[in-house]
Amino acid sequence: MNDASTADRSMDRTPPGGHPMSTARPRRVFFVSTDGDSMGGSQRVLHTLAQGLAERGHEVTLVSINPSRQPQSYVAAPAYRHVTLYGAPAPETPARRLPFPRRAGRPRRSPDEVAAAKRKLAGLAEEVTGGYMVVASPWAAHWISDVPMPHLAMIGQYHQTYEDAAGTPHLRLIRKHYAHYDKALFLCEEYAAAFTRHRLANCGVMPNPVGVFPDEPAPLRAPRIVSAGRLVRSKRIDLLIDAFAAAAPSAAEPWELRIVGDGPVRAALEEQARATGLGDRIVFRGQVADVEAEYLGASVVTLTSDAESWGLVLAEGAACGLPAVACDVSAGVRALVADGDNGLLVGPGDARGFAAALERLMSDGELRRKMGARSRERMRGYLLPRVLDRWEALFDEIDR
Incomplete structure (x- = not known):
């Protein structure tokens, strides 16, 4: 199953207090999510990846489109830059009837707010001559779709199954945006295969990392x-x-x-x-x-x-x-x-x-x-x- 020996050799390169030193050349990497600071597993994964790549010498920026109403702290001393595009959470509004379901209380923004936030993202992208934009969700991909960033390689992630996407706006947005990206990433082979069967040709696999691995395992004595x-x-x-x-x-x-x-x-x-x-x-x-x-x-x-x-x-x-x-x-x-x-x-x-x-x-x-x-x-x-x-x-x- 997993090549444990390879993982062990990788861990041998770990400097004190950090992650393994990389032999790869330094890259500029952006992670973009709709909300990177709320409580949740996907948010924790984003911060873990950003910190890990930054500690390997890459220049990493984590971009949250919306600020969280209850922000969480996932990394004590971030080695990456963290930018939020909107200055404050938007006021909640009641659900509306639309051709596709809208979550109750989904925040609404004024056109001026949206334009300013997108200019901020474009400005971040213009600071670099090349790099990679990792888009953490279909909604984030939809939001950034009209921001010009032709000099960045685009990578889309989806953390759910094909069955979760089917019959929801997610599938439409994945087909609309991820199909034109350099890569669309899913959590395991079965998920990537399902999207490939349903007309997405650029699928790949990228598992979530496990951010904890103590030197000694649990003693398993406590009931x-x-x-x-x-x-x-x-x-x-x-x-x-x-x-x-x-x-x-x-x-x-x-x-x-x-x-x-x-x-x-x-x-x-x-x-x-x-x-x-x-x-x-x-x-x-x-x-x-x-x-x-x-x-x-x-x-x-x-x-x-x-x-x-x-x-x-x-x-x-x-x-x-x-x-x-x-x-x-x-x-x-x-x-x-x-x-x-x-x-x-x-x-x-x-x-x-x-x-x-x-x-x-x-x-x-x-x-x-x-x-x-x-x-x-x-x-x-x-x-x-x-x-x-x-x-x-x-x-x-x-x-x-």
Whole structure:
């Protein structure tokens, strides 16, 4: 599967406190997203990539079109430049009826605001004579489409599946804009193949990096299950609470469920947790500064989402040596968790099956240790140095 030896050799070039030194020539790289500072896995990936490439000697600018209403700090000492095009969040407006669905409360901007923001992006691009513009979403691609940047190579990213895009504006925008880019990147081979079958000829694969890989894995001694992510309905933390409540009484030890993250359904989830009668064994941690410590203090990582194209929590948990229980909702999840090898996969929405999988791992310490070791080894191919190597190889490919 992953060439672990190559990843290890790449890591040998790491300077103290930094990422592996690059043998590639320095490049100028722009990352553009609609909102690069909100809480979310894709935002964390953007900042991780920008920092990694900058520490390798590349000149990197992360461009957020919109400022976040609740900005997050992902890198303590950024080595890259971060620019926001609009000066303030736009006022929210009610949803309107359009030929395609518009998210409720989508911000609206005046023509003068839009023009000024686009001039700012054009000015950033004019500062360089060449480089690469990595566009992080179809909406970002649509927004920048009338900004003249012919001297930059264009790379589009899509972090979801073809099925997620079908029937939504995403597919139309990908076909309209990404088809003319130098490369369109997807998270795994299955996703790239699906878009290729549907008339997108320039598809490639670029996995998300796992930004954590501690020197020592989790000891797997604490009877603790961890979940991490934004608390929204699609993450199905309600299913996780039900499954844990069903599995916990049969465990020999007093297992604890830790839920890391925040979001609009937190209050409802806390009420559900209280109703289980498990008291303080279901703990809501909220947003934490050191998510790696949460993984290292746990023995099982979980994902219960109805839809998840990748699953950053699975990658980070695996890098810390945790076995996983996850809903089998995509090829991306299966790339991170092989059923019976480094974790257990359950049908989407199957609370009873999820409880049984939890109970199996909770009751078998040796199985947890074997699967945890395989998880960590599996993640070596997704380490940041390895993914940065792939980005540099892609730049070389485009230059040829």
